[in-house]
Protein backbone atom coordinates (compact mmCIF):
# COMPACT_ATOMS: atom_id res chain seq x y z
CA UNK A 1 0.00 0.00 0.00
CA UNK A 2 2.79 2.39 0.96
CA UNK A 3 4.38 2.18 -2.48
CA UNK A 4 1.22 3.76 -3.96
CA UNK A 5 1.14 6.80 -1.68
CA UNK A 6 1.81 10.33 -2.93
CA UNK A 7 5.41 11.41 -2.53
CA UNK A 8 4.64 13.72 0.42
CA UNK A 9 3.21 10.72 2.31
CA UNK A 10 5.96 8.31 1.22
CA UNK A 11 8.55 10.77 2.56
CA UNK A 12 7.03 10.31 6.02
CA UNK A 13 5.92 6.66 6.01
CA UNK A 14 8.12 4.42 3.84
CA UNK A 15 10.80 2.82 6.01
CA UNK A 16 9.15 4.51 8.98
CA UNK A 17 7.26 1.66 10.62
CA UNK A 18 7.18 1.90 14.43
CA UNK A 19 9.90 -0.15 16.11
CA UNK A 20 8.45 -3.68 16.47
CA UNK A 21 10.09 -4.36 19.84
CA UNK A 22 8.94 -1.21 21.68
CA UNK A 23 6.41 0.60 19.51
CA UNK A 24 8.65 3.70 19.39
CA UNK A 25 7.13 5.81 16.62
CA UNK A 26 10.52 7.11 15.52
CA UNK A 27 13.15 4.62 14.39
CA UNK A 28 15.88 3.91 16.92
CA UNK A 29 19.49 4.73 16.07
CA UNK A 30 21.21 1.36 15.81
CA UNK A 31 24.55 2.65 17.00
CA UNK A 32 26.31 -0.69 16.74
CA UNK A 33 29.21 -2.04 14.73
CA UNK A 34 28.38 -5.75 15.04
CA UNK A 35 25.49 -8.16 15.66
CA UNK A 36 25.23 -11.42 17.64
CA UNK A 37 24.85 -14.69 15.78
CA UNK A 38 23.03 -17.71 17.22
CA UNK A 39 25.37 -20.13 15.46
CA UNK A 40 28.32 -19.37 13.16
CA UNK A 41 26.90 -17.68 10.04
CA UNK A 42 23.35 -17.69 11.47
CA UNK A 43 22.08 -14.13 11.93
CA UNK A 44 19.12 -11.87 11.21
CA UNK A 45 20.55 -10.28 8.05
CA UNK A 46 22.99 -8.05 9.90
CA UNK A 47 26.62 -9.04 10.51
CA UNK A 48 28.77 -5.90 10.51
CA UNK A 49 27.77 -2.23 10.08
CA UNK A 50 30.09 -1.47 7.16
CA UNK A 51 27.87 -3.88 5.22
CA UNK A 52 24.43 -3.39 6.77
CA UNK A 53 22.86 -1.32 9.50
CA UNK A 54 19.12 -1.20 10.29
CA UNK A 55 19.00 2.62 10.55
CA UNK A 56 20.66 2.89 7.15
CA UNK A 57 18.32 0.24 5.72
CA UNK A 58 15.29 2.31 6.74
CA UNK A 59 16.68 5.40 5.05
CA UNK A 60 17.53 3.44 1.88
CA UNK A 61 14.02 1.99 1.72
CA UNK A 62 12.47 5.44 1.87
CA UNK A 63 14.89 6.97 -0.66
CA UNK A 64 14.34 4.19 -3.20
CA UNK A 65 10.59 4.72 -3.04
CA UNK A 66 10.88 8.50 -3.47
CA UNK A 67 12.76 8.18 -6.77
CA UNK A 68 10.54 5.24 -7.89
CA UNK A 69 13.65 3.06 -7.82
CA UNK A 70 14.02 -0.52 -6.61
CA UNK A 71 17.24 0.11 -4.72
CA UNK A 72 19.05 2.90 -2.95
CA UNK A 73 22.47 2.95 -1.38
CA UNK A 74 23.65 5.71 0.94
CA UNK A 75 27.21 6.95 1.40
CA UNK A 76 29.30 9.15 3.67
CA UNK A 77 29.06 12.00 1.11
CA UNK A 78 27.80 12.79 -2.37
CA UNK A 79 31.38 12.47 -3.62
CA UNK A 80 31.67 9.00 -2.03
CA UNK A 81 28.58 7.94 -4.00
CA UNK A 82 30.25 9.26 -7.17
CA UNK A 83 33.52 7.46 -6.37
CA UNK A 84 31.84 4.09 -5.84
CA UNK A 85 29.82 4.47 -9.02
CA UNK A 86 32.99 5.17 -11.03
CA UNK A 87 34.44 1.91 -9.73
CA UNK A 88 31.37 0.01 -10.90
CA UNK A 89 32.28 0.81 -14.52
CA UNK A 90 34.88 -1.18 -16.45
CA UNK A 91 38.30 0.47 -16.44
CA UNK A 92 38.79 2.74 -19.46
CA UNK A 93 35.09 3.55 -19.79
CA UNK A 94 34.03 6.54 -21.85
CA UNK A 95 31.84 8.91 -19.89
CA UNK A 96 30.06 11.86 -21.48
CA UNK A 97 29.64 14.56 -18.85
CA UNK A 98 27.71 17.84 -18.76
CA UNK A 99 30.20 20.70 -19.02
CA UNK A 100 29.13 22.54 -15.88
CA UNK A 101 28.69 19.75 -13.39
CA UNK A 102 29.30 20.40 -9.69
CA UNK A 103 32.85 21.69 -9.09
CA UNK A 104 33.82 18.71 -6.89
CA UNK A 105 32.60 16.26 -9.54
CA UNK A 106 34.66 18.11 -12.15
CA UNK A 107 37.74 17.99 -9.91
CA UNK A 108 37.32 14.27 -9.18
CA UNK A 109 36.88 13.43 -12.86
CA UNK A 110 39.69 15.60 -14.21
CA UNK A 111 42.39 15.18 -11.56
CA UNK A 112 41.87 11.73 -10.05
CA UNK A 113 39.82 9.45 -12.29
CA UNK A 114 41.22 10.78 -15.57
CA UNK A 115 43.80 7.97 -15.35
CA UNK A 116 41.06 5.32 -15.09
CA UNK A 117 38.26 6.52 -17.37
CA UNK A 118 37.92 8.89 -20.33
CA UNK A 119 35.72 11.90 -19.64
CA UNK A 120 34.19 13.89 -22.49
CA UNK A 121 32.70 17.20 -21.34
CA UNK A 122 29.92 18.67 -23.49
CA UNK A 123 26.99 21.05 -23.19
CA UNK A 124 24.16 18.53 -22.72
CA UNK A 125 21.53 21.25 -23.25
CA UNK A 126 22.63 21.13 -26.91
CA UNK A 127 20.83 17.98 -28.08
CA UNK A 128 22.37 17.94 -31.55
CA UNK A 129 25.88 18.01 -30.15
CA UNK A 130 24.98 15.49 -27.47
CA UNK A 131 23.58 13.09 -30.07
CA UNK A 132 26.67 13.46 -32.30
CA UNK A 133 29.06 12.93 -29.38
CA UNK A 134 27.23 9.89 -28.03
CA UNK A 135 26.95 8.37 -31.49
CA UNK A 136 30.67 8.87 -32.12
CA UNK A 137 32.03 7.84 -28.71
CA UNK A 138 29.51 5.13 -27.70
CA UNK A 139 30.07 5.85 -24.02
CA UNK A 140 29.29 3.47 -21.16
CA UNK A 141 27.75 6.32 -19.18
CA UNK A 142 26.19 9.75 -19.74
CA UNK A 143 26.41 11.96 -16.64
CA UNK A 144 24.06 14.93 -16.42
CA UNK A 145 23.01 17.53 -13.93
CA UNK A 146 19.84 19.51 -14.46
CA UNK A 147 19.55 22.28 -13.40
CA UNK A 148 23.31 22.81 -13.32
CA UNK A 149 25.34 24.59 -10.71
CA UNK A 150 25.61 27.59 -10.68
CA UNK A 151 24.23 28.67 -14.06
CA UNK A 152 21.02 26.60 -13.77
CA UNK A 153 21.10 25.26 -17.32
CA UNK A 154 18.30 22.81 -18.08
CA UNK A 155 18.96 19.59 -19.99
CA UNK A 156 16.06 17.67 -21.55
CA UNK A 157 16.51 14.55 -19.43
CA UNK A 158 14.04 12.38 -21.34
CA UNK A 159 15.66 13.13 -24.70
CA UNK A 160 19.24 12.61 -23.50
CA UNK A 161 18.28 9.30 -21.85
CA UNK A 162 16.71 8.15 -25.10
CA UNK A 163 19.84 9.04 -27.08
CA UNK A 164 21.97 7.22 -24.51
CA UNK A 165 19.76 4.14 -24.60
CA UNK A 166 19.86 4.04 -28.42
CA UNK A 167 23.65 3.79 -28.23
CA UNK A 168 23.93 1.40 -25.31
CA UNK A 169 24.83 3.97 -22.64
CA UNK A 170 23.45 4.24 -19.12
CA UNK A 171 22.39 7.71 -18.00
CA UNK A 172 23.00 9.09 -14.54
CA UNK A 173 21.29 12.26 -13.32
CA UNK A 174 22.65 14.22 -10.37
CA UNK A 175 19.28 15.31 -8.96
CA UNK A 176 20.65 17.20 -5.95
CA UNK A 177 19.18 20.59 -6.90
CA UNK A 178 15.60 19.42 -7.37
CA UNK A 179 15.27 16.58 -4.84
CA UNK A 180 12.86 13.76 -5.71
CA UNK A 181 10.04 16.07 -4.67
CA UNK A 182 10.35 18.23 -7.80
CA UNK A 183 12.04 15.90 -10.30
CA UNK A 184 12.23 12.11 -10.70
CA UNK A 185 14.77 11.23 -13.41
CA UNK A 186 14.11 7.45 -13.38
CA UNK A 187 10.54 8.22 -14.51
CA UNK A 188 12.09 10.19 -17.40
CA UNK A 189 14.21 7.22 -18.53
CA UNK A 190 17.40 7.63 -16.48
CA UNK A 191 19.12 4.52 -15.09
CA UNK A 192 20.75 6.00 -11.99
CA UNK A 193 20.03 9.00 -9.78
CA UNK A 194 22.66 10.57 -7.54
CA UNK A 195 22.05 12.92 -4.62
CA UNK A 196 24.21 14.92 -2.36
CA UNK A 197 21.85 14.52 0.60
CA UNK A 198 23.93 17.20 2.29
CA UNK A 199 21.65 19.60 0.41
CA UNK A 200 17.83 19.47 0.11
CA UNK A 201 17.19 15.85 1.14
CA UNK A 202 18.58 16.38 4.63
CA UNK A 203 17.90 20.10 4.40
CA UNK A 204 19.25 21.27 7.74
CA UNK A 205 22.95 21.87 7.01
CA UNK A 206 24.03 19.41 9.69
CA UNK A 207 25.01 16.28 7.74
CA UNK A 208 27.27 15.39 4.81
CA UNK A 209 25.80 12.38 2.97
CA UNK A 210 25.13 10.98 -0.48
CA UNK A 211 22.87 8.46 -2.19
CA UNK A 212 22.36 6.49 -5.39
CA UNK A 213 18.96 5.20 -6.57
CA UNK A 214 18.45 2.71 -9.43
CA UNK A 215 16.38 -0.27 -10.56
CA UNK A 216 18.96 -2.83 -11.68
CA UNK A 217 19.69 -5.78 -9.39
CA UNK A 218 22.95 -6.40 -11.26
CA UNK A 219 24.11 -2.85 -10.57
CA UNK A 220 22.99 -3.19 -6.96
CA UNK A 221 25.07 -6.32 -6.42
CA UNK A 222 28.11 -4.62 -7.92
CA UNK A 223 27.63 -1.45 -5.85
CA UNK A 224 27.02 -3.44 -2.68
CA UNK A 225 30.25 -5.36 -3.22
CA UNK A 226 32.18 -2.12 -3.78
CA UNK A 227 30.57 -0.42 -0.77
CA UNK A 228 31.37 -3.38 1.48
CA UNK A 229 34.94 -3.62 0.17
CA UNK A 230 35.83 0.07 0.03
CA UNK A 231 33.89 1.28 3.09
CA UNK A 232 32.44 4.77 2.36
CA UNK A 233 29.83 4.10 5.03
CA UNK A 234 27.24 6.56 6.35
CA UNK A 235 27.09 6.31 10.14
CA UNK A 236 23.90 5.21 11.93
CA UNK A 237 23.58 8.63 13.56
CA UNK A 238 23.95 10.54 10.28
CA UNK A 239 21.50 8.12 8.64
CA UNK A 240 19.04 8.91 11.41
CA UNK A 241 19.57 12.66 11.02
CA UNK A 242 18.75 12.34 7.31
CA UNK A 243 15.61 10.29 8.13
CA UNK A 244 14.60 13.09 10.47
CA UNK A 245 15.44 15.94 8.06
CA UNK A 246 13.75 14.21 5.15
CA UNK A 247 10.36 14.11 6.91
CA UNK A 248 9.70 17.75 6.01
CA UNK A 249 11.03 17.63 2.43
CA UNK A 250 7.64 18.38 0.83
CA UNK A 251 6.86 21.47 2.90
CA UNK A 252 10.45 22.70 2.70
CA UNK A 253 10.63 22.38 -1.10
CA UNK A 254 7.31 24.21 -1.50
CA UNK A 255 8.56 27.03 0.74
CA UNK A 256 11.98 27.19 -0.98
CA UNK A 257 10.28 27.49 -4.34
CA UNK A 258 7.75 30.11 -3.26
CA UNK A 259 10.51 32.30 -1.81
CA UNK A 260 12.91 31.71 -4.73
CA UNK A 261 10.22 32.77 -7.24
CA UNK A 262 9.62 36.00 -5.30
CA UNK A 263 13.35 36.67 -5.06
CA UNK A 264 13.88 35.97 -8.77
CA UNK A 265 11.06 38.35 -9.73
CA UNK A 266 12.46 41.00 -7.41
CA UNK A 267 15.98 40.64 -8.87
CA UNK A 268 14.78 40.61 -12.47
CA UNK A 269 13.22 44.07 -11.95
CA UNK A 270 16.23 45.47 -10.05
CA UNK A 271 18.26 48.10 -11.90
CA UNK A 272 21.54 46.95 -10.34
CA UNK A 273 21.14 43.41 -11.68
CA UNK A 274 22.39 42.67 -15.19
CA UNK A 275 20.67 39.32 -15.47
CA UNK A 276 18.73 36.94 -13.22
CA UNK A 277 18.72 33.18 -13.77
CA UNK A 278 15.88 31.05 -12.37
CA UNK A 279 14.19 28.19 -14.25
CA UNK A 280 10.80 29.49 -13.10
CA UNK A 281 11.24 32.79 -14.98
CA UNK A 282 9.81 32.96 -18.51
CA UNK A 283 13.09 34.60 -19.54
CA UNK A 284 15.04 31.41 -18.72
CA UNK A 285 16.00 29.63 -21.97
CA UNK A 286 15.15 26.24 -20.43
CA UNK A 287 11.85 27.36 -18.87
CA UNK A 288 9.59 25.17 -21.04
CA UNK A 289 11.73 22.04 -20.61
CA UNK A 290 11.86 22.74 -16.87
CA UNK A 291 8.06 22.96 -16.81
CA UNK A 292 7.81 19.66 -18.65
CA UNK A 293 10.17 17.62 -16.50
CA UNK A 294 9.98 19.27 -13.07
CA UNK A 295 6.96 19.81 -10.83
CA UNK A 296 8.59 22.88 -9.25
CA UNK A 297 11.54 25.14 -9.99
CA UNK A 298 13.54 24.77 -6.78
CA UNK A 299 15.25 27.18 -4.43
CA UNK A 300 18.41 28.19 -6.29
CA UNK A 301 18.67 31.63 -7.94
CA UNK A 302 21.74 33.16 -9.53
CA UNK A 303 22.29 36.67 -10.82
CA UNK A 304 24.90 38.91 -12.40
CA UNK A 305 25.43 42.07 -10.37
CA UNK A 306 26.33 45.32 -12.08
CA UNK A 307 30.04 46.13 -11.88
CA UNK A 308 32.98 43.82 -11.26
CA UNK A 309 34.51 41.93 -8.40
CA UNK A 310 34.58 45.01 -6.13
CA UNK A 311 30.81 45.42 -6.17
CA UNK A 312 30.28 41.70 -5.77
CA UNK A 313 32.51 41.58 -2.69
CA UNK A 314 30.79 44.64 -1.22
CA UNK A 315 27.38 43.04 -1.81
CA UNK A 316 28.43 39.74 -0.24
CA UNK A 317 29.82 41.57 2.80
CA UNK A 318 26.64 43.63 3.15
CA UNK A 319 24.02 40.91 3.54
CA UNK A 320 22.84 40.27 7.09
CA UNK A 321 20.15 37.58 7.00
CA UNK A 322 21.90 35.64 4.22
CA UNK A 323 24.98 33.78 5.42
CA UNK A 324 28.02 33.93 3.17
CA UNK A 325 28.82 30.23 2.87
CA UNK A 326 29.30 27.34 0.47
CA UNK A 327 26.71 24.57 0.22
CA UNK A 328 22.98 24.94 -0.38
CA UNK A 329 19.59 23.43 0.26
CA UNK A 330 19.33 24.12 4.00
CA UNK A 331 16.44 25.93 5.66
CA UNK A 332 18.55 29.08 6.03
CA UNK A 333 19.33 31.44 3.15
CA UNK A 334 22.92 31.25 1.89
CA UNK A 335 24.78 33.44 -0.55
CA UNK A 336 28.08 32.74 -2.27
CA UNK A 337 30.51 33.75 -5.00
CA UNK A 338 31.06 30.72 -7.29
CA UNK A 339 34.23 32.04 -9.01
CA UNK A 340 36.06 32.46 -5.69
CA UNK A 341 34.30 29.84 -3.56
CA UNK A 342 32.53 26.71 -4.90
CA UNK A 343 33.97 26.74 -8.41
CA UNK A 344 37.55 27.83 -7.69
CA UNK A 345 38.72 24.34 -8.79
CA UNK A 346 37.32 24.93 -12.29
CA UNK A 347 40.06 26.50 -14.48
CA UNK A 348 39.53 30.24 -15.17
CA UNK A 349 39.22 29.62 -18.91
CA UNK A 350 36.41 27.09 -18.40
CA UNK A 351 34.71 29.34 -15.87
CA UNK A 352 34.61 32.12 -18.43
CA UNK A 353 33.19 29.81 -21.11
CA UNK A 354 30.48 28.67 -18.68
CA UNK A 355 29.54 32.19 -17.63
CA UNK A 356 30.89 31.86 -14.08
CA UNK A 357 32.05 35.49 -14.08
CA UNK A 358 33.32 37.64 -11.24
CA UNK A 359 29.91 39.32 -10.92
CA UNK A 360 27.92 36.07 -10.69
CA UNK A 361 26.28 35.55 -7.32
CA UNK A 362 24.48 32.38 -6.25
CA UNK A 363 21.63 32.29 -3.73
CA UNK A 364 20.27 29.27 -1.93
CA UNK A 365 16.97 30.82 -0.92
CA UNK A 366 15.90 29.55 2.50
CA UNK A 367 12.47 29.20 4.05
CA UNK A 368 12.50 32.33 6.21
CA UNK A 369 9.85 35.01 5.58
CA UNK A 370 10.22 36.22 1.99
CA UNK A 371 9.68 39.76 3.22
CA UNK A 372 12.80 39.51 5.38
CA UNK A 373 14.82 37.83 2.61
CA UNK A 374 13.98 40.58 0.13
CA UNK A 375 14.58 43.42 2.64
CA UNK A 376 18.03 41.97 3.27
CA UNK A 377 18.83 42.01 -0.45
CA UNK A 378 17.42 45.54 -0.73
CA UNK A 379 19.66 46.88 2.03
CA UNK A 380 22.69 45.11 0.48
CA UNK A 381 21.98 46.78 -2.89
CA UNK A 382 21.70 50.11 -1.11
CA UNK A 383 25.02 49.66 0.71
CA UNK A 384 26.77 48.49 -2.47
CA UNK A 385 25.54 51.18 -4.82
CA UNK A 386 25.24 54.32 -2.65
Ligand SMILES: *Cc1c(COP(=O)(O)O)cnc(C)c1O
Nearest residue numbers: 077078079102174176196198209
Ligand atom coordinates in the same frame (compact mmCIF):
# COMPACT_ATOMS: atom_id res chain seq x y z
C1 LIG B 1 27.30 19.18 -3.05
C2 LIG B 1 27.08 18.50 -4.33
C3 LIG B 1 27.73 17.29 -4.63
C4 LIG B 1 28.73 16.65 -3.67
O1 LIG B 1 28.13 16.19 -2.52
P1 LIG B 1 28.86 16.16 -1.08
O2 LIG B 1 27.76 15.68 -0.19
O3 LIG B 1 29.30 17.56 -0.78
O4 LIG B 1 29.99 15.23 -1.18
C5 LIG B 1 27.45 16.68 -5.84
N1 LIG B 1 26.60 17.25 -6.73
C6 LIG B 1 25.97 18.41 -6.48
C7 LIG B 1 25.05 18.98 -7.49
C8 LIG B 1 26.19 19.08 -5.28
O5 LIG B 1 25.59 20.25 -5.06
